[in-house]
Amino acid sequence: EKRAAAPCPPAHADHPQVQVAAELADGLCAHQAGISPKFLYDSLGSTLFEAICALPEYYPTRTEAGLFERFGKEIARACGVGTTLIDLGAGNCAKAASLFPRLCPARYVAVDISADFVTDALARLRARFPHIAMEALGLDFSNSLALPDSIPLERRLFFYPGSSLGNFTPPEARAFLRRLRKACGPDGALLIGMDLVKDKAVIDAAYDDALGVTAAFNLNILRHVNRLLGADFDVRGWRHVAFYNEALGRVEMHLEARSAQRVRWPGGGRDFAEGERIQTENSYKYRQADAIALLEQSGFEATRVWLDARCPFAVIHAQA
Numbered sequence: 381e382k383r384a385a386a387p388c389p390p391a392h393a394d395h396p397q398v399q400v401a402a403e404l405a406d407g408l409c410a411h412q413a414g415i416s417p418k419f420l421y422d423s424l425g426s427t428l429f430e431a432i433c434a435l436p437e438y439y440p441t442r443t444e445a446g447l448f449e450r451f452g453k454e455i456a457r458a459c460g461v462g463t464t465l466i467d468l469g470a471g472n473c474a475k476a477a478s479l480f481p482r483l484c485p486a487r488y489v490a491v492d493i494s495a496d497f498v499t500d501a502l503a504r505l506r507a508r509f510p511h512i513a514m515e516a517l518g519l520d521f522s523n524s525l526a527l528p529d530s531i532p533l534e535r536r537l538f539f540y541p542g543s544s545l546g547n548f549t550p551p552e553a554r555a556f557l558r559r560l561r562k563a564c565g566p567d568g569a570l571l572i573g574m575d576l577v578k579d580k581a582v583i584d585a586a587y588d589d590a591l592g593v594t595a596a597f598n599l600n601i602l603r604h605v606n607r608l609l610g611a612d613f614d615v616r617g618w619r620h621v622a623f624y625n626e627a628l629g630r631v632e633m634h635l636e637a638r639s640a641q642r643v644r645w646p647g648g649g650r651d652f653a654e655g656e657r658i659q660t661e662n663s664y665k666y667r668q669a670d671a672i673a674l675l676e677q678s679g680f681e682a683t684r685v686w687l688d689a690r691c692p693f694a695v696i697h698a699q700a
């Protein structure tokens with residue numbers, strides 16, 4: 381059942397902006413309305429995510445950083461020095477930069493959908509590590525991993541920290557990992573951070589923090605959609621809802637209409653009833669064995685696992 385007030389525009393043109401608009405309109409018109417989490421990351425969204433990572437409730441960044449710190453030497457031994465480090469969803473590049481002193485990559489490629497944000501971050505990083513060749517790449521890597529020919533195929537180390545894989549459903553994650561394995565080339569590898577199942581109260585607080593930073597991050601997607609689609613979402617008409625769905629093993633993030641909302645965009649629109657939700661993100665939490673199985677079903681061989689047992693989180697090195 382669709383609830384669009386007018387028909388959705390057909391995806392007729394292959395221009396990227398038209399494709400983005402069609403993808404957004406399709407999601408908004410679906411029976412269970414949704415917006416892909418990749419649209420959380422305009423420049424302001426990336427800044428808000430940076431703030432989330434500094435929150436006391438948001439344990440993944442802190443826990444993963446602790447593992448990098450504690451096991452940095454072993455991680456560097458497993459990965460080898462002098463690699464081409466390709467950072468997927470690099471954001472402010474802080475996670476990769478924390479590994480530079482031990483990992484000593486020959487080259488660093490920072491990939492992010494938010495091109496301006498990552499370009500600025502890289503400019504600051506160049507000054508700190510002038511001996512590492514660096515480039516920023518504005519790319520929606522969830523769609524395509526086609527990297528420019530200038531990036532050598534040999535000794536690629538893909539870096540996918542922060543449990544970002546959890547923002548894909550398991551079938552999407554497998555498909556993405558398979559593409560990633562192909563992009564690894566003949567001797568490539570993956571260094572990945574994956575969040576593990578833990579107490580529901582801890583997870584709930586991480587995605588609904590006391591300061592409301594995650595709420596702002598979630599609501600900001602509507603401003604981004606207004607710009608991309610020419611829509612007229614009233615941000616004040618929506619509230620942030622996030623909870624750990626234990627049965628499905630994932631955090632769900634939604635925006636819930638505070639009252640009836642009418643939303644219009646060129647060629648379409650939809651009326652939302654009070655309490656109706658738009659899903660904006662899933663964040664899967666894995667059992668350790670399932671995390672490894674996901675990698676192996678996608679053709680990777682998990683060679684090392686570093687674990688935080690107190691706040692369960694895994695950093696895994698996997699050979700392509």
Ligand code: AVI
Nearest residue numbers: 432542543544547587594663
């Ligand atoms: C980027 N990603 C791994 C974050 C997560 O935890 O799923 C995004 C996020 N959403 C809400 N808070 C943080």
